[in-house]
Amino acid sequence: MLMPMLGEAWHAIGANRMRTFLTMLGMMIGVGAVVLMQAVGAGAQAAVRKQIDSMGSHLFIVLAGSPSSGGVRMGGGASSTLTVGDAKAIRNLPGVSTAAPVIPSSQQLVYEASNWNSQVFGSTPDYLKARDWAIANGDGFDESDVQSGRRVALIGATVADNLFGSDDPVGKTLRIRQAPFTVIGVLGRKGQSLDGRDQDDTVIIPYTAMQRALSNSRFRDSVRMILVQASSDQAMAGVETALPELLRDRHRIGPEADDDFFVNNLTAVANSAAETARTMSLLLGAIASVSLIVGGIGIMNIMLVSVTERTREIGIRMAIGARQRDILMQFMSEALMLSLTGGLIGVGLGLSGAWMIELIWHAQIALSWDAVVIAFAISASTGIFFGFYPAFKASRLDPIEALRYQ
Incomplete structure (x- = not known):
């Protein structure tokens, strides 16, 4: 039952390829941006952590005091x-x-x-x-x-x-x-x-x-x-x-x-730098996630247009025995197919972008497969969430009115 439904969904979204591509574009950009930004942010955290580890762990530096000469105070360690x-x-x-x-x-x-x-x-x-x-x-x-x-x-x-x-x-x-x-x-x-x-x-x-x-x-x-x-x-x-x-x-x-001395906690300074890098990584991920919402809205918009265009088709399906649940699952599977395909291409774009940044700018990149899986799962969830309303609207159409629709 599932495979025929997915095959039918693929055939339906392939009927208008340009519109399908533009619909998936938002999801592709969103998932790609999340994967890329997470890779850049994780790379920055790894670079900071490497620098912290190179300093040594649990460190304090005790500096000699700063003497005064002619009213001028010298720097720490000068005495x-x-x-x-x-x-x-x-x-x-x-x-x-x-x-x-x-x-x-x-x-x-x-x-x-x-x-x-x-x-x-x-x-x-x-x-x-x-x-x-x-x-x-x-x-x-x-x-x-x-x-x-x-x-x-x-x-x-x-x-x-x-x-x-x-x-x-x-x-x-x-x-x-x-x-x-x-x-x-x-x-x-x-x-x-x-x-x-x-x-x-x-x-x-x-x-x-x-x-x-x-x-x-x-x-x-x-x-x-x-x-x-x-x-x-x-x-x-x-x-x-x-x-x-x-x-x-x-x-x-x-x-x-x-x-007459100064005590500096190097570990506190290092941890502050690490926390800053972690915050920036989360911020980059949050900004990139906005693209997923935009992509979801695009899917909902196109699915609503599709429901309007295929009202007569829905009426015929219901007239020959299709239930509301069948219509709901049909349009939900199309929305899911759009989001999954866009998400899969987006993962590829994100990984390619991370590789290009590392190759051209020699920046440290840390690819997190957890972030890839999460971004892909979010894209699927976004498709289901934003595709539900158009699918629900299609399943609630009156068969007689749908058949009369021109």
Whole structure:
């Protein structure tokens, strides 16, 4: 019963192909737009999530305070209020997984005839743990290297490409400023950070080697920042509260005095960016869904026209025994056939559009088959919803009046 009805519906909508195509066009555009926008939105979320994961998880950055000079306040991290001892004390706080003191500096790197300017970070082995940063080639340095101030370096992929080209950097010696450092490892690729900085344009050395060979600071134990990693999501709130209390106590800051440090919750910033991307994805999907409603209205409009044109046919069918239910199912099947065919073509258009965007603009696209199935199901539901009224109107026609219709 179903297959003959669908075959008849296909024959009926094929009687006027141009009108059928224009009717399906709205559904094709609607479904295609939903699939395409969901792919773009999911790709944006995936890109943001990748950047968040590259930063490390459950992170806080503690920056040294901002001193004043002649009434001019310097930026955060410009003073020497944080020490390696602070990092060791923070590491013992409940809920803290690791804490790494960091001394950042921009330095010129030289290897044979090649040179490159990069960010150099003096730290401890805990820096890689906090950043969830793997070593792709070679080995890392350990606490004994930190204690002895050994001049060894871990370099990022960008530094390796620009200084060493296709050569293996491990075991070779580069100069930072004029100090020689032996490359012992190459870091895995991280890509761009949320602020667009190339994280692979990085050199990591023991902070003691940084202080002895590259730093002009008189305070040998001072650091510019401390990278703190909480053990879990649940521990972050407690760590965020305990950090300022510990540092204020260690720095002997009075109740009314301002902090001489800043605590930044990187995870909160990252989650905010992820939430923004998710909201934009939902907004794009909602805007595209409007096209489905427009397509449904087009189906209802054409079906009403079809009922009017085929009034005499309906009368003949009812005169030879067709029931109201048969007429209803006939026109419902035509509306369903229009929406399903338009939806199927729309899915193809959406997938093709996503592929073209990825190919031409090199944007990250994440195809969600759930979104494809949902868009297709919505197109079918839209056809049933908007096709019901014309079908119901056709089934309620008076056979005698329908036969008299000219």
